[in-house]
Amino acid sequence: MKTMNTPDHHKTAQTTYPVTDLIRNRWSPRSFSARELSDEAMLTILEGGNWAPSANNSQPWRQVYALRGTRGFDAIVSVLAAGNQPWARLAAALVVTVGVRELPDSQQKNAYYLHDAGMYNAFMLLQAQSMEVSGHVMAGFDKHKMAELLDLPVSEEAVTVTALGYRDEAxxxxxxxxxxxxxxxxxxxxxxxATAFSI
Structure with a gap:
C-alpha cells in the first residue's frame, strides 16, 4: 500500500523552474486511508494556516473542524454535494473555513475576506503536506444548510470544506x-x- 512516503511520480508537478518539493508534491487526493489524525496533528495543521498573511492582519477567518467518527463529522458530510460525500466521508478530518465579511470592531465590509480565507487554506495545506497529510478543498456543499448547521451569523460565510487525511490506493x-x-x-x-510589465 502506498503511503505519503511513496511519491506518486505521475502526480509530481513537472515545473519549468525549480519549485520547492513541498509544492511540487502537493495534490488533492480523494482516496484516504483508515489512519486517524491525532488531535496534536490536527491542531498543528490549523496553526500553520493561522500564520497566513491577511490584509492589515485582520485574519478574517475561522475554522470549524471535526474528526472522523464524531457526530460533527457526519453532520458536515451530510451537507456536502452528492458527488463529494462518497470519498469525503473517508477522510480523517473535515475543516470548514469560515470567512468573516466585516472588519474587526467595525461593520465595514472587508473586501478581501475571501482572498484571505484562501490564503489560510493554502498555508494549512502546505503545513499538512509537510506532515505527510493530504488535503482536498471543496466548494461543493449546501452553503445555506452549512450556515444553519454551524449557526453562523450573517457576518460570516462558509467558504470551503477541506478533507484531510493520509493517502490510500486509488x-x-x-x-x-x-x-x-x-x-x-x-x-x-x-x-x-504572467506578464512582465514595462512602459
Whole structure:
C-alpha cells in the first residue's frame, strides 16, 4: 500500500523552474486511508494556516473542524454535494473555513475576506503536506444548510470544506473518482498567466 512516503511520480508537478518539493508534491487526493489524525496533528495543521498573511492582519477567518467518527463529522458530510460525500466521508478530518465579511470592531465590509480565507487554506495545506497529510478543498456543499448547521451569523460565510487525511490506493475508489485520482496534473504555462510589465 502506498503511503505519503511513496511519491506518486505521475502526480509530481513537472515545473519549468525549480519549485520547492513541498509544492511540487502537493495534490488533492480523494482516496484516504483508515489512519486517524491525532488531535496534536490536527491542531498543528490549523496553526500553520493561522500564520497566513491577511490584509492589515485582520485574519478574517475561522475554522470549524471535526474528526472522523464524531457526530460533527457526519453532520458536515451530510451537507456536502452528492458527488463529494462518497470519498469525503473517508477522510480523517473535515475543516470548514469560515470567512468573516466585516472588519474587526467595525461593520465595514472587508473586501478581501475571501482572498484571505484562501490564503489560510493554502498555508494549512502546505503545513499538512509537510506532515505527510493530504488535503482536498471543496466548494461543493449546501452553503445555506452549512450556515444553519454551524449557526453562523450573517457576518460570516462558509467558504470551503477541506478533507484531510493520509493517502490510500486509488484503486479502492469508484468511478469517476478513480480515473481522476490516476490522471496526470497540469497547469497553464507562465507565458499564459504572467506578464512582465514595462512602459
Amino acid at each position: 484503486e479502492k475508489l469508484e468511478e469517476p473518482y478513480r480515473t481522476r485520482e490516476l490522471s496526470k496534473r497540469s497547469r497553464k504555462t507562465l507565458t499564459e498567466t
